[in-house]
Amino acid sequence: xxxxxxxxxxxxxxxxxxxxxxxxxxxxxxxxxxxxxxxxxxxxxxxxxxxxxxxxxxxxxxxxxxxxxxxxxxxxxxxxxxxxxxxxxxxxxxxxxxxxxxxxxxxxxxxxxxxxxxxxxxxxxxxxxxxxxxxxxxxxxxxxxxxxxxxxxxxxxxxxxxxxxxxxxxxxxxxxxxxxxxxxxxxxxxxxxxxxxxxxxxxxxxxxxxxxxxxxxxxxxxxxxxxxxxxxxxxxxxxxxxxxxxxxxxxxxxxxxxxxxxxxxxxxxxxxxxxxxxxxxxxxxxxxxxxxxxxxxxxxxxxxxx
Amino acid sequence: xxxxxxxxxxxxxxxxxxxxxxxxxxxxxxxxxxxxxxxxxxxxxxxxxxxxxxxxxxxxxxxxxxxxxxxxxxxxxxxxxxxxxxxxxxxxxxxxxxxxxxxxxxxxxxxxxxxxxxxxxxxxxxxxxxxxxxxxxxxxxxxxxxxxxxxxxxxxxxxxxxxxxxxxxxxxxxxxxxxxxxxxxxxxxxxxxxxxxxxxxxxxxxxxxxxxxxxxxxxxxxxxxxxxxxxxxxxxxxxxxxxxxxxxxxxxxxxxxxxxxxxxxxxxxxxxxxxxxxxxxxxxxxxxxxxxxxxxxxxxxxxxxx
Numbered sequence: 243x244x245x246x247x248x249x250x251x252x253x254x255x256x257x258x259x260x261x262x263x264x265x266x267x268x269x270x271x272x273x274x275x276x277x278x279x280x281x282x283x284x285x286x287x288x289x290x291x292x293x294x295x296x297x298x299x300x301x302x303x304x305x306x307x308x309x310x311x312x313x314x315x316x317x318x319x320x321x322x323x324x325x326x327x328x329x330x331x332x333x334x335x336x337x338x339x340x341x342x343x344x345x346x347x348x349x350x351x352x353x354x355x356x357x358x359x360x361x362x363x364x365x366x367x368x369x370x371x372x373x374x375x376x377x378x379x380x381x382x383x384x385x386x387x388x389x390x391x392x393x394x395x396x397x398x399x400x401x402x403x404x405x406x407x408x409x410x411x412x413x414x415x416x417x418x419x420x421x422x423x424x425x426x427x428x429x430x431x432x433x434x435x436x437x438x439x440x441x442x443x444x445x446x447x448x449x450x451x452x453x454x455x456x457x458x459x460x461x462x463x464x465x466x467x468x469x470x471x472x473x474x475x476x477x478x479x480x481x482x483x484x485x486x487x488x489x490x491x492x493x494x495x496x497x498x499x500x501x502x503x504x505x506x507x508x509x510x511x512x513x514x515x516x517x518x519x520x521x522x523x524x525x526x527x528x529x530x531x532x533x534x535x536x537x538x539x540x541x542x543x544x545x546x547x548x
Numbered sequence: 549x550x551x552x553x554x555x556x557x558x559x560x561x562x563x564x565x566x567x568x569x570x571x572x573x574x575x576x577x578x579x580x581x582x583x584x585x586x587x588x589x590x591x592x593x594x595x596x597x598x599x600x601x602x603x604x605x606x607x608x609x610x611x612x613x614x615x616x617x618x619x620x621x622x623x624x625x626x627x628x629x630x631x632x633x634x635x636x637x638x639x640x641x642x643x644x645x646x647x648x649x650x651x652x653x654x655x656x657x658x659x660x661x662x663x664x665x666x667x668x669x670x671x672x673x674x675x676x677x678x679x680x681x682x683x684x685x686x687x688x689x690x691x692x693x694x695x696x697x698x699x700x701x702x703x704x705x706x707x708x709x710x711x712x713x714x715x716x717x718x719x720x721x722x723x724x725x726x727x728x729x730x731x732x733x734x735x736x737x738x739x740x741x742x743x744x745x746x747x748x749x750x751x752x753x754x755x756x757x758x759x760x761x762x763x764x765x766x767x768x769x770x771x772x773x774x775x776x777x778x779x780x781x782x783x784x785x786x787x788x789x790x791x792x793x794x795x796x797x798x799x800x801x802x803x804x805x806x807x808x809x810x811x812x813x814x815x816x817x818x819x820x821x822x823x824x825x826x827x828x829x830x831x832x833x834x835x836x837x838x839x840x841x842x843x844x845x846x847x848x849x850x851x852x853x854x
Contacts, residue, residue, distance in 0.1 A: 261772070293630040293655075293657035293658075294655065296631045296633040296634050296637075298604075299631075324598060324599040324600060325600050326568070326600060326824065327602040327604075328602050333603075349825045351599035352599075352825060353691070356825075356827060359824050359827045362825070386657065388659070440627035460653060517722075518632065518666075518668035519654065520657045520661065520665055521664055541551060544576075
């Protein structure tokens with residue numbers, strides 16, 4: 243892949259059975275469709291309801307994906323948990339499976355923790371996994387985790403573990419922060435991903451790596467296309483299109499909206515199910531979303547799975 | 549126990565070895581000392597660093613306590629996790645062991661979740677555990693969890709599961725909220741615990757059950773004494789003493805301060821260790837805390853464990 247080409251990852255939504263168990267077969271099919279649309283698989287992200295899954299469920303699902311032919315090098319599973327042993331177990335397993343890297347939340351129960359505490363935490367994970375193949379993408383998502391990752395912390399981690407700490411996903415929604423990350427660390431190959439395709443073109447122009455975005459679950463092809471052709475004359479027009487679609491989804495609770503659209507365009511009603519504490523769109527929200535999508539001639543081509 | 553007697557629980561701090569593993573023997577000794585001081589054992593609470601422990605570690609520690617003679621009916625383990633299966637597994641195990649009840653956090657990764665989503669979550673837990681002996685104390689601690697439990701949610705849960713939802717711990721620090729919980733639900737036997745002994749006398753006078761408090765780890769005897777004698781003439785004086793001691797600890801990060809004091813008065817330096825992302829007090833903080841405790845003639849009588 244050329245250095246000047248951007249990369250896009252989807253935090254893959256997780257399908258549940260009527261008993262609220264993860265549905266492995268359906269998950270594999272979704273991952274295949276996303277790969278066909280040229281986006282990588284950031285499974286077990288926020289939009290995957292990953293923190294509503296147990297460690298065992300996530301390890302089982304990752305194994306199932308790989309056993310069913312999903313290439314490990316196209317996977318970037320989320321492995322960060324509150325408890326050190328959980329993060330170590332999931333990370334060690336993912337690395338042993340040969341994944342491209344892991345997307346790692348900070349421990350997110352305690353608030354107002356110090357950079358020193360977070361540094362010790364990530365250090366312990368890296369030392370305990372103890373594998374040269376470990377590639378960590380740090381996951382900065384203060385609106386949800388409420389535990390931000392400071393530039394000073396990233397700098398310290400990069401200095402201590404330059405081969406293991408290889409990038410970051412910035413889901414702060416604050417472009418000045420994304421830019422500061424790029425300006426501070428990207429020159430040496432550190433990969434800064436925007437947390438939304440809203441910032442994709444800006445990120446790539448500034449020297450960032452691409453995006454890892456919720457809406458890459460529903461609009462993967464066009465987002466991946468911009469990442470590849472961002473030097474093209476029509477890049478700004480492409481970006482405007484992507485942002486327009488994104489904004490439709492942002493009118494609703496994001497994860498239920500992604501699942502409602504996936505249910506609709508796949509013709510698989512099961513997709514609309516979420517694990518508590520998240521809930522599906524109500525009827526009115528769903529009708530409103532679908533009307534907006536129809537108005538925009540939105541589609542998810544090739545998704546039909548039934 | 550007389551209805552007019554208050555109850556006090558300690559969210560027992562968790563000892564770690566040099567390898568950051570929980571130290572079962574040390575944990576048992578601490579629990580015995582707390583029981584000798586008449587406080588119950590709310591193990592695996594916020595102050596226990598419970599969310600820094602894996603499900604397996606917590607299940608193992610609970611088994612170890614009971615195997616070593618800690619009475620199950622004096623235990624109120626925290627069992628609430630982000631993922632439904634983790635909460636169900638820990639709750640089912642604790643109930644099977646015959647604990648007095650479980651203290652249950654809401655799932656705390658996603659923020660801004662609906663009462664409907666939280667209701668479904670707790671309902672699923674109750675239905676899946678499916679045991680008449682299940683007694684849930686809801687855990688309202690918005691400053692840390694960032695996921696509050698509304699009065700409307702509690703009312704709905706109480707109506708649906710009157711035998712399983714038996715109380716709440718209010719760690720909001722907002723007395724008007726604690727009072728509203730008492731006024732709304734206590735007449736029917738619902739037990740409202742304040743999250744700090746700062747509110748102990750107020751809580752008992754208003755009709756609440758007592759307190760579950762961080763500083764019951766270091767000052768258990770006097771707190772338990774007030775809970776028993778709150779009708780006495782000197783109750784306000786006792787409360788003022790308790791509050792004074794509490795305020796000394798509140799000048800520092802609470803969990804490291806509890807552990808530093810426990811290390812000092814037990815003569816077991818190991819107690820000062822925390823699991824990342826939490827860190828111990830620095831030298832200056834520790835010296836300052838110890839000087840304040842000396843000035844106040846503070847002690848933890850009978851704690852020496854070495």
